[in-house]
Amino acid sequence: MKGTLDRIIGNRMIFLAVLFVFFFLLLAVFVKDFFTLYNLTNMTQYAVELGLLALAETFVILSGGGGIDLSVGSIMSLAAMVIGVLIGRAGMSMALAVPLGLAAGTFMGYLNGVLISYTMIPPLIVTLATMYGYSSLALLIAVDPRFGANPMPVSNFSDSFYFLGQFRIFEIPFQVLCVLIPIVLVLLFLLNRTAFGRRLYGVGSNETAARFSGISVRRVRISVYTLSGFLCALAGWIITSRVASARPDIGSSYLLEAITIAVLGGVSIKGGEGTIGGVVLALVIITMLYNGMDISGIQPIWQLGILGVILVGAVLLNQILIARRRI
């Protein structure tokens, strides 16, 4: 009995699962309209962009060396604007504009990785600088000379563009079934079943040891920032399709939430420690809580506060339980 309890407390995944069940029951009992098929399927669409950014942050933080990516929201905005401007203003076809937007975001991530690996500037500074730089680029792209010098959103897309973010398969949002879930599975495979995953954990937990065992630390780090850029660009594409508009500040509010989810999911800020499963569970919990608070009519700013209490409270509870076990 005591052994089982120990395992529950010591394993972040199981702890999060218990937390999930607790909040799910709480919301199902006390919030009207929460436990309906429509709501449960509908709310999953809000997890997609945040989830992609949290996964991007997960890989970057796992790579260690003070790894963090503050530019995720800016890359998301930039990719959204590239796609929006190419389709809405330049009249380019979707088949061309979307790959270009994704490539732009991926390149921005690659640039982060190169700057970090080749200059030895700490990731926090590089991505702080590129956070400013990329969001500035997004604003500049958004300027339409025909309407003066101010950045403008783009919203004249053809109907086929909305398919990705608004179509449903058996009531489940298309982007959940055909983007988020496949991406999670691919990343799960990448991290747990490939040499790249082993190298990533190696570099994150002990850089020197990894280098001596012949791993190119530089290549691993550049890969994770590039991957982060791609995932952020994907999020930018999806949100543009979902809300039917490309805005230059569309990703700016996601940064801290993405880091929160990664850290709540058990990713150690020091690198080398954390799992996709934990991050996905954290994502599910946060999405569910947001949704529950939304349909109970709680103001967004209060939602942030409650989220803060839950973040600190959950980790504190986990630590207290671990400490008690040791005694």
Added chain:
Amino acid sequence: MKTTVRRVLQMREVTILGVIIVLAVVLSLTTKNFLSTSNISNTLLGLSGIAIVSIGMTLVIVTGGIDVSVGSALGIASVVAGKLLMAHASAPVIVVAALAAGFAVGMLNGVIISYGNIPPIIVTLGTMNIIRALLFGVLGGRWVSGVPRTITPLGLGRFLSLPIPFWIALVLIAFFSVFLATRSQGRAVYAMGNNADAARVSGVNLNRTNLFVYSLTGALAGISGLIYVARTGIVQTNSGTGFELEVIAAVVLGGTSILGGKGTLVGSLLGAALLGLIQNGMVLLNIPALSEGLVTGGLIIVAVLIDIVRARGARP
């Protein structure tokens, strides 16, 4: 003697100072207002708030931590000060109350971080959001302007033609630089950042050190909030949003290692000065607001890059 000179020249502070001087020379040659008294004093006023909080943030980062709640602490102090101003409280009461509000936020961070043994980024992300929500609860999304001018001199006053907030920053930086160099609590901060286990074994009280650095940061954010209200006369729910990144940028630009154990207060002041100068230069050169991020980001990278290249060159 020669090695001392060389060591001084190799310091990060000297690099940043060099970048500042080059930028200042370029700006004074290309614009006609840069060297005017009003421009210089406005620039110094603008960077004072960041410089004051950077003292605490430097210590926090030196211990290996981070505090992203300083913007919210600034917000709560400015709301407390604003509410008391509207109630026509006296200046000393307002100052003490705003300081106490900031201090309380820092204390809360410190207690949870040390006794809960939780990573600082999680704790301060949490308190940042919680306090912002509380501020919304108090102000209800409205904003207060045109408060009585009781504490205005604190924000807009001058002494020897320099703004009072800048003097406050200088005095605090001087005081805490000496404190760090001479007092055992000051040495403990660096010891903890270099090797927490070794520090604990040699008698450093890690919990007390955490409480010290986070409470100090909170209190300094309180002073900044006070100056903010005194300067602008405006209190809003979102006062200080984004402030944390500016402070962290100044500290890290100034040479404090994000991995802990290394950094000076003078370096952080220079980092804040460089950021202030960049922003001022963009206004003077009429660089469009949309490109500001591009220029700021680029210059941050260039400044740090110069330092890294120099450090590499210096290595035997």
